[in-house]
Amino acid sequence: xxxxxxxxxxxxxxxxxxxxxxxxxxxxxxxxxxxxxxxxxxxxxxxxxxxxxxxxxxxxxxxxxxxxxxxxxxxxxxxxxxxxxxxxxxxxxxxxxxxxxxxxxxxxxxxxxxxxxxxxxxxxxxxxxxxxxxxxxxxxxxxxxxxxxxxxxxxxxxxxxxxxxxxxxxxxxxxxxxxxxxxxxxx
Amino acid sequence: xxxxxxxxxxxxxxxxxxxxxxxxxxxxxxxxxxxxxxxxxxxxxxxxxxxxxxxxxxxxxxxxxxxxxxxxxxxxxxxxxxxxxxxxxxxxxxxxxxxxxxxxxxxxxxxxxxxxxxxxxxxxxxxxxxxxxxxxxxxxxxxxxxxxxxxxxxxxxxxxxxxxxxxxxxxxxxxxxxxxxxxxxxx
DNA sequence: GTCTATACGACGATAGAC
DNA sequence: GTCTATCGTCGTATAGAC
Numbered sequence: 392x393x394x395x396x397x398x399x400x401x402x403x404x405x406x407x408x409x410x411x412x413x414x415x416x417x418x419x420x421x422x423x424x425x426x427x428x429x430x431x432x433x434x435x436x437x438x439x440x441x442x443x444x445x446x447x448x449x450x451x452x453x454x455x456x457x458x459x460x461x462x463x464x465x466x467x468x469x470x471x472x473x474x475x476x477x478x479x480x481x482x483x484x485x486x487x488x489x490x491x492x493x494x495x496x497x498x499x500x501x502x503x504x505x506x507x508x509x510x511x512x513x514x515x516x517x518x519x520x521x522x523x524x525x526x527x528x529x530x531x532x533x534x535x536x537x538x539x540x541x542x543x544x545x546x547x548x549x550x551x552x553x554x555x556x557x558x559x560x561x562x563x564x565x566x567x568x569x570x571x572x573x574x575x576x577x578x
Numbered sequence: 579x580x581x582x583x584x585x586x587x588x589x590x591x592x593x594x595x596x597x598x599x600x601x602x603x604x605x606x607x608x609x610x611x612x613x614x615x616x617x618x619x620x621x622x623x624x625x626x627x628x629x630x631x632x633x634x635x636x637x638x639x640x641x642x643x644x645x646x647x648x649x650x651x652x653x654x655x656x657x658x659x660x661x662x663x664x665x666x667x668x669x670x671x672x673x674x675x676x677x678x679x680x681x682x683x684x685x686x687x688x689x690x691x692x693x694x695x696x697x698x699x700x701x702x703x704x705x706x707x708x709x710x711x712x713x714x715x716x717x718x719x720x721x722x723x724x725x726x727x728x729x730x731x732x733x734x735x736x737x738x739x740x741x742x743x744x745x746x747x748x749x750x751x752x753x754x755x756x757x758x759x760x761x762x763x764x765x
Numbered sequence: 766g767t768c769t770a771t772a773c774g775a776c777g778a779t780a781g782a783c
Numbered sequence: 784g785t786c787t788a789t790c791g792t793c794g795t796a797t798a799g800a801c
Contacts, residue, residue, distance in 0.1 A: 431795085432767075432796090432797075441795070500601045500684065508743075512744050541748070541752075544740060545749045556686045582784070
């Protein structure tokens with residue numbers, strides 16, 4: 392195993408941060424080289440498929456990290472309300488209170504390739520499934536649970552768009568605060 | 579007044595359609611020339627400020643058309659519920675049932691320039707004010723009305739992101755269907 | 766595995782004829 | 784007002800040395 396100056400994990404992490412702030416089209420290979428500390432040719436050694444492969448692997452990695460680092464508590468044995476509260480806190484942190492855009496948004500614009508698009512769709516599906524599972528626990532049928540999950544995710548995604556356009560992060564804060572009532576149907 | 583092969587209105591309309599589907603970075607001048615039927619140099623005659631000016635004027639035009647063509651009924655003398663229903667129908671049409679992305683999202687990524695960013699923020703503010711006005715009519719105080727307006731807009735914007743990523747337009751349909759209850763507080 | 770150097774097409778933008 | 788032709792730069796991607 393020859394030594395790598397940047398670990399795969401760190402590499403994907405820095406790529407993800409860049410893609411999330413600049414978008415797929417907005418992140419040039421020069422930007423990527425600067426952000427990762429690797430030269431363009433080294434990047435092609437790690438990602439023979441070029442920028443599209445970078446986007447695809449970032450989408451997969453973010454999806455997995457999101458599932459294991461943020462959504463995982465939803466499957467614990469704590470009380471439902473408590474689990475949702477914990478996820479809300481982690482989401483607030485992940486999006487830095489609404490200051491960071493979502494990779495689902497930023498990587499779905501432009502031409503990131505089929506693999507990246509599929510990975511984004513898979514990440515969205517995983518998020519939806521995790522949210523729907525707690526909605527089912529709260530008594531919702533499968534159809535309603537999925538709807539509540541999607542609506543909760545949409546409220547977060549939309550608030551992030553609004554924050555980027557207006558600079559107002561309060562809609563994001565409210566979307567996070569509303570998570571328990573939206574998912575658990577607690578009107 | 580020398581004749582123009584494409585009217586200002588049509589020009590901005592075609593530019594808007596392109597920016598909405600490709601984003602600011604994704605719409606190259608070659609794409610723009612193809613979409614408008616004008617050569618690049620002709621475009622610079624109409625928009626001396628280049629692509630950034632095109633984005634700024636599109637953002638302004640869409641904001642005005644949105645206000646006059648979609649939100650205007652909110653200020654009529656019909657019953658509140660009826661006005662909101664009408665706006666819901668027009669929003670559904672404007673976004674083609676969730677198939678089209680929002681210019682607020684697509685033009686706020688990349689470097690569209692200060693003028694475009696300000697025009698986008700103004701458009702978002704106008705949308706918010708129009709929605710908040712009907713919430714106030716329904717009895718909400720100013721603070722609550724603005725929150726309801728922002729939350730309603732966020733649910734639409736987020737549903738459009740979700741539709742682009744997953745292909746599922748049902749969240750958009752539900753966001754539109756929920757407009758009356760979200761704005762008027764009809765739980 | 767990473768580097769320097771380079772290919773070459775596409776990019777935004779401009780010059781000048783008509 | 785629109786066109787053809789072109790500028791210089793930056794884009795993605797590659798070749799080959801170390």
